[in-house]
Amino acid sequence: MANKEIIVAGILDTKGEEIKFLAERVRAAGGNPTILELSVGHEVGWADISLSDVVKRVGKTKEDIFALDRNAASDLIAGGAIKLVDELREAGKLDGIIAYGGSMGASIATRTMQSLPIGVPKIMLTTMASGDVSPYVGTRDICMMYPIAEAGLNKVTRQVINNAAGAIVGMASAPVMKGIEEKPLIGCMMFGVTTPCVLRASSIMEKAGYDVIINHAVGSGGRSMEELIRDGYITGVLDITTHEIGDEMLGGVLGAGPDRMTAAGDLGIPQVVAPGGLDLINFGPKHTVPERLLKETDQPGRGLYEHNPTVTCIGVSMDEIYRIGEHMAQKLNAAKGPSVLCVPMQGWGACDLATPDIELGWSGPGSGPTWAADMENPRWSRRSVEYVKALKAKIDPNKENLEVILVDKHMNDPDFSDLMAGLLLEMLQGSWSKGNKSALPYVIPF
C-alpha cells in the first residue's frame, strides 16, 4: 500500500515549529506529509505549498493578501485553499488533511476542510476545541482535538500532536468496508411538528429496501441534507419539512441558507416535497421575537406558540405564505428530476389544526396556535389556500417531471404519509407519471 498523502496545514509564520513537528510525526506514522501554508502575516519560504500558490487560485499575490486586514485576508486564503485541496483530491494527492492553529488558523483550515466530501479524513488541532466548535465543524465530519496548551512544543503538546498524526494516518488507512450490503439512501427532513408523518413515511421506505437518513430541520440539518445530496449519497428525497425556507426568508432562526431545496433538483434526484412546518416562523426565547410580529398575533394564523423557554414560534401570515409559495414554485420549476409537491389542505403540522387531535399532534384546548380556517371551505387551512394561489400563479404547468398534488388531509394523517412515500417509491422504480394519483378520493384537482 502506497503511503497516504496527508496535507498538513496552518499559519506557518506563527505556528511553524508545531506544524513542522506535526508533519514529521505524520511521516513517522507512515504518511506522506505535504505542508500547506495558510499564513496571514508573511510567507515563510519553506512550505511545500506556499501561500503564493494558495492565493494564486483566487487571482491574488501574497502582497495583495498582506495588504488586507486579517479577516479579509483569511477569506481569500480560505478561498484559494478550497480550490487547491479540490485539485489535490481530484489528482489523488489528498488522502487526509490535518491542521494546527489558534482561532484564525482554525477558521481558515476548517473552512477548507468543510469543502471536502464526507469521508475524507479531517483533523483540526486547536485550543478552540474546548468551546463552541459549531463554526468550525459546521455539518462536516471534522475531528476537533484539544492540544491542552496554547502553543509551543513540550512534553504535553508533542504527545498530543503525535497522537493526532497517528490518527490522521490511521483514518486515511482505514480498511475499505467489504461485505456490507449498502442499501440506497433516502434523505428525509423532520421537525417536532411533522414527526408522525416522517416516521411513518421513512418506515415505509425501509420496508421497501432503502436506508433512511433523517435530519432535523434546524438549519444545520437542511444544509447537511443539501450537501449529502450534492456529494452523491442520496438516491431520493422525502423533503417533508421545509420551514427552513420560510425562516430564511422571514428572519427566523432556523434558516438553512438560500440554497435549501435546490440540490435534488439540480442533480435530477427524485423528490417528494411538502410544506411541513411552514405554518411557523421560529425564534429563540420570547424576548427575541421581533416587536412587529408580536403586535400582529391577533391576525388570522399569526398565533404565538412558546414551545419551551428557548424556542418561540409565531404563525406565518397570508402575505408571507404567498411569497414562500412563489419562491418554492421557482425552485421546483428548475428541478431536473421527478418532483412532486404535496400540499395537505387541512394543516401543515402539529400546531396547525382546526380541532384537537392527539394522533395528529395537537392535544388542545381549542384549535392549534397557527390555525386559520379558509372562509369558503373552513375544513381547509386559509394558509394552504393562499399558498396554492401562489403555486398556481408560478408553477410551470408544462413540465412533465413536476406536479403539485392537493390533498384533503392533514400533514400527519397516515394517508398523507403513505401518499408521499408511495410517490417516491414509484419515482425510484420509474413507474410514476404526472397525474397518476388523480383518482384517489382525497386528491383535489390543482
Added chain:
Amino acid sequence: MANKEIIVAGILDTKGEEIKFLAERVRAAGGNPTILELSVGHEVGWADISLSDVVKRVGKTKEDIFALDRNAASDLIAGGAIKLVDELREAGKLDGIIAYGGSMGASIATRTMQSLPIGVPKIMLTTMASGDVSPYVGTRDICMMYPIAEAGLNKVTRQVINNAAGAIVGMASAPVMKGIEEKPLIGCMMFGVTTPCVLRASSIMEKAGYDVIINHAVGSGGRSMEELIRDGYITGVLDITTHEIGDEMLGGVLGAGPDRMTAAGDLGIPQVVAPGGLDLINFGPKHTVPERLLKETDQPGRGLYEHNPTVTCIGVSMDEIYRIGEHMAQKLNAAKGPSVLCVPMQGWGACDLATPDIELGWSGPGSGPTWAADMENPRWSRRSVEYVKALKAKIDPNKENLEVILVDKHMNDPDFSDLMAGLLLEMLQGSWSKGNKSALPYVIPF
C-alpha cells in the same frame, strides 16, 4: 507488534448496532476491541464488559441503577467506568478508548475519558460535536467527531464510523517519539494583568534549559495545570497568577474549583507562588456583576474595570483578601515540597498601581482601578498589607520548606520576575534554603 487494545463504549440498549459496527471496524483496522456497556435503560447481555461489571465498581447492581432517574444513574455509571478503565490501563489492557452516543452517552463516556491521562487516545463520536463541547472535552485531549446523522447505520454514518475506527487504532499505534530532547517542564499561570512578569520569568527558565507551559488563568487553565501536575508532566511551578482562587471563593466566573494550588504541594513539587491578579474578581458583561458589589465601588480598592464588553472586573475588598490570605496559607502549610509565596507589596497586576506606568501595564490616567494605598506606607498596596496580616496569622513558621517573601516591588517589575524565576531554579538545583534571599535590598522581613 501486538494488536492495540481498544475500549469501544456506549449506551448499548439504544446505540447497540452502531457500537457493534464500530467494534468490527476497530478489529478490521487492526485493533482488538472490547465493548464496554454504559447503558442507562437495560443491560443488553452481549457486551464484553457488562453494565453490571461497571457499576459493581461503585458497589451497585444493575437493578439499583435502573431504579434511579437517568441523571443519577449516569453519575454512578460514569463513576464505575472511571474505576474500570483505570484498572484496565494499569493492567496494560487499554491503549485507547472510543465511544459513540447522543448527549447522555457522550456525557458518560467523556467523563470516563477525562479521567484518563493525557496521551491515552480518546475519540467521542456524537452529534453534540457541532456545538459547545466544553462540558465533554474539559481540559483533555479528547477528539470530538461529528457523525452527521443522529443515529442509524447507512452509507454516511458507516463511512464516518470506519474513519473513526481507523483513527483510534492509528492513534494507539502512533510510533514512540525518538531522538527528541525532552526538557523538564515548568508550569506557569498567566493572565493579561501579569503578562510582563510571566513572560520574563518563563524566558529565564527557558534559557536555563527548561520547557515552559503557560496556561491562561481562566478556570480551565488552572484546572488543566493541576491535572498536568498530578499526571507527572511538571517539574516545577511558577504559580504567578492565582486569582482563580479568589474567583472560586468570591463568586467570580474564573474559578478553577476548590483544588486549585494543591497538586504541587501534594506531590512535593517545587512551587513559587504569587498573588497575581488577586486584586480582581472577574465577571462577564457588566450587567452580570452582582448588584451588591456595584454598590461598593466607592470603597477603597473596590473599583470597577470594564476590560471589554464581555469581561468586567471589580476590586477585591480588604475583608475578602484577608480570607483569601488565610485560605492560601492553609494550602501552602500542607505543601510537601519547597514552596515560596512572594508578595509584591506595590501591586499585583496591571490594574493595581498607584501611578500610571506603561512598563508595569497601566497607562492611566490616575491610579489603577483596583489600587488602594496603605495608610501607614502609601507606597504599598493596602490590600497587600491586609493579605500579609492573614498570612502572618496562618502560615506555619516552623516549616523549613515554606517561606513567605515580602518584596518592595510591583508584580510586573523585572526584579520581582527575576526573583521568582531565581527561586525556582535554586529549588530545582537543590540550592534553595528558607531565608536565603533576606539580604536582597527589596526584601522586607515577614
